[in-house]
Amino acid sequence: MKWSVNAGVVDTMWAMVEELFPIHRTLVNDGIRNSLELIRSSLDIAIHEFPSGMHVWDWIIPEAWNVNQAYIADLSGRKLVDFRNNNLHLAAYSCPFQGRLTKAELLEHIWTLPDQPDAIPYRTLYYKENQWRFCLAHDELSLFNDDDQYEVCIDVDLRPGKLCVGEFVLPGKTDKEIWLTSYLCHPSLANDNLSGVALAVSVMKTLASMPDRQYSYRLLLWPESIGATTYLASHEQILEKVVGGYVFTCCGDAGPITYKKSYFGNTLIDQAALHALRYADRGNYSIRDFWLNGSDEQKFNAPGVRLPFGSFMRTPYSEFPEYHTSKDNLSFISKDQLAEILSVVLKALFIADTNRIYEPLYKGEPFLSKHGLHRQVDLKRPDRKSLAYIQRVLTMETDGHNSLLDIANKWDYHFDDILDESIIFSQAGLFKALN
């Protein structure tokens, strides 16, 4: 049975994006926890907590940062810039501040994007102490007059808290695992990365409804980078079971589907993704070698872990102008675009999961007539799409070493064509699966 996307899952995926969008999230705060709880209403994830100050490999879990209020007001009390209107206005992990500043003083604490004057940038002050910044649309600078003074209020709590990781484990026939991960530490940004979070959850929901999974699957949602490091450092003992995985990010925009290969470039998870894209019959897709400046795939592929993780996305993060601005909002992404990448990811996972290595239970070539499997070949005009031809591919290649995907790639067949006939041979007692 092939794995396919259920329309209900797509609707739920989109609803999840809409519900999560307004919530203010950062590395460690209440918004992350609230977001994970909201997700739990759709998929029964566990929420694990790791305390601030915990040493995780070379890193330390930061404190929780929650915003009570943050604004810039004129002296009449009118709020010119207010975190409540857009949670991008305050750079993440800004320190508390209360005071009256001139425009000139204020400008030293304001980030804008002069090239995109109507967009608010998303910026962070992670691992920097005693700094604060407001982020504004460049056009909003006209709100301020040179001669006036302004009241700045940054009322934030920075105190020990808990880094939260959402996890869902779907057991398979074997304890070998494929991981599906995304990060939800960004505030109101849609493509980066609520699209990835919702996609990852939807992939897992679909997998859970499929019978007969070979691998176990583990969904992991966390704050980017520190969340991955925290989890890896706390789960070293299970890493040897991990076959690889995919990181989902920026999956909802209108660009072509892009697969970023793992550091290794040619592992099962890479081959499955490449095959799925090649045969997805969409024409327009992009395959890229592993590059630096990435998301959590950097952590997985890094020395000391060296697990093959690729990444599914549409337009890569740094290549769309809306990236890390207020323009990366719900209108920048679409349900259809999310649904399309969901179906490709499921195809890749189906290939990875059903990619058997068979050993023949006969020597030489099987006597197909005897097994009721003989199909006539037109010797003068052999048709490589015919089942008779595919039988010959299978019987020549199935030797206990070549996987179905190896065979499909070598002879340029769709994986499903090889798989379907291999199942018939297996059911006829001609093949024995080795994995």
Next chain:
Amino acid sequence: MKWSVNAGVVDTMWAMVEELFPIHRTLVNDGIRNSLELIRSSLDIAIHEFPSGMHVWDWIIPEAWNVNQAYIADLSGRKLVDFRNNNLHLAAYSCPFQGRLTKAELLEHIWTLPDQPDAIPYRTLYYKENQWRFCLAHDELSLFNDDDQYEVCIDVDLRPGKLCVGEFVLPGKTDKEIWLTSYLCHPSLANDNLSGVALAVSVMKTLASMPDRQYSYRLLLWPESIGATTYLASHEQILEKVVGGYVFTCCGDAGPITYKKSYFGNTLIDQAALHALRYADRGNYSIRDFWLNGSDEQKFNAPGVRLPFGSFMRTPYSEFPEYHTSKDNLSFISKDQLAEILSVVLKALFIADTNRIYEPLYKGEPFLSKHGLHRQVDLKRPDRKSLAYIQRVLTMETDGHNSLLDIANKWDYHFDDILDESIIFSQAGLFKALN
């Protein structure tokens, strides 16, 4: 001493084709045995018998099928179609039948080739029970009238018999074997495959007249597919001695000489064939990767055997329109074309057989003057065809790992150039053969 073709062998080869052509052969019948006995008058082959019903790996040896008479007559007793005129008229392994049929009923038991209306197709009903077919030239259908009835007589014996295999073993210095095989289960068809049978016999006759063979050679003639499986299943214990081999088929037509690589593609037998063709100075030849839908090379290369067998042919079987029709007759092939491929095959076998790996009995470079082998090099205009240059190739590469063929291919020399100089070095006590 190089191996070369003797004109007498070529004449005998052609006479053999002419004598074998009229005989009716199929998988198991008297015709096969008669054909092998006729061949035995030219080369002293052993004829081995394997009984019908014997299990050979996944297969079962079929019963013998001999035709007493088979015809379609009008009610006046005039034979319109008669097996005696052309043994392609009755599909192989048709069941016995006697009866009177209308034209409409008859047509359900007749195969023709509408695209080639003057050619009788060659067809079989192997492993199908209770079926019978006549094979006619499409033009011959005009013999039948809609309103008439016809008497059909198929008088055949289908009973337990003996599958016959012809074998000739030529011992060499080592017990490592190269196999030369062809199949003779086809009735009156010339290119496919009396050309291959006669070529295989002629190669072996020529080898037998050459001194100093390194490998042992084994000629095997059998009914296609079931013969190969029968022999392999009965000789599993010798397979580990087999280096590889060649299957000969369709060797007499006017197409360019074609070499079909083994499944592995780059073994000794492949490299020897490629080198022989490349340096045969004929310009027009064709090298193809292993493909499916083949002859007995499928059995040799298949999982559970996995021995490297390539195939020599001229036009590949499925690519000439005369294939498996009455047009594949003696006028379709020629003695010269057979002689040409014979010389290429001998060249390939010579290369495979004489391809030594030498170890130098000195360190660094040899003092050629001392050994009387010094040849002056023109340092300003070094000539790579000069023996002085070839000496340098040999002394740089001969290290106990590189074979002569490796060296010839790496430096783009004819194998013979490298071989000749290596023999001089060996005779001078500078090289010791490791194989």
Next chain:
Amino acid sequence: MKWSVNAGVVDTMWAMVEELFPIHRTLVNDGIRNSLELIRSSLDIAIHEFPSGMHVWDWIIPEAWNVNQAYIADLSGRKLVDFRNNNLHLAAYSCPFQGRLTKAELLEHIWTLPDQPDAIPYRTLYYKENQWRFCLAHDELSLFNDDDQYEVCIDVDLRPGKLCVGEFVLPGKTDKEIWLTSYLCHPSLANDNLSGVALAVSVMKTLASMPDRQYSYRLLLWPESIGATTYLASHEQILEKVVGGYVFTCCGDAGPITYKKSYFGNTLIDQAALHALRYADRGNYSIRDFWLNGSDEQKFNAPGVRLPFGSFMRTPYSEFPEYHTSKDNLSFISKDQLAEILSVVLKALFIADTNRIYEPLYKGEPFLSKHGLHRQVDLKRPDRKSLAYIQRVLTMETDGHNSLLDIANKWDYHFDDILDESIIFSQAGLFKALN
């Protein structure tokens, strides 16, 4: 600290070429010993002696050949050709001779270059007995008249002597060695090969002034071919410590710098040379695969030794018309051209010597902020020349397997960029060197 060329070394290098030029050298004679002693005034080399008649692997050290006088005079006693005017006039290892000859008789003992009528060829009669030849400019044949007779005097000593090898060993932190070799058996020829001799000495002088060398370096100067074989045969026990090396020849002409790869083609010494040339910012250089007809690199790469030695040169020996003629004189080469190749060779050796393999002392990615090493990356416009980007390259690749040069080549960085940042990581306690 990078390795760089000192102007004083360049001046000394050139002065050495000028001083060595007039001396008459051959395989074994006083001139070789005098030349090595002259070199010893610049670098304190040891001079090793090996007696004539000694068996060295397949070879035998020849006798010493010293020339007292050699001339062709007319009957009036006027010397028309005199070894004292140009030591190329007598072919090396000519036998003694005294006699009166006609022009016709004389011409059988004269070599000229008709294509280069004003150039005296350089020729040898190594390992040939009882032969003598004069070498003349073709134009000089006009000195002789058909009807006259000429007095020939070849007063040479051929007697047991000592083959001399100059050696300088510069110890490093490890006993793994890189060898730098050249040959000085040629008489008054400048590019081939006083340029190579002076370059090799100058490289070693520069290395000796550098701190912290990882490898030990061994300079070896000898008569070509027989000197290399003599030394190798006498030092088999140290060969396992040799990583590889460079042969220096024809380094002073105006051609582009050329690197001839080792037989292996991709070893450390090859990669270091290629990287140095690629990044030397000179535009014009040439990389060639190992070819036959070479100098001592033939001995090093040959079977039984199989050590990777490349060769640095400018125009390859056989490709400049002045090669092995009197036109290969001091005006054919220049100090600047020698200085340029000296700097490339030092760069190559610096790369080979400092090419560490590091193991990370953390897992995953390091927390650079904590180590004071964090550099901001512009996520939208990542600049691969930035140190922040180079840090990511280093942290992704440094895994105890990839060397710095592997990393630089994979990601297309100058070795120094990777090296510099790796030293910072190492000093911060993040990396541990494995070699």
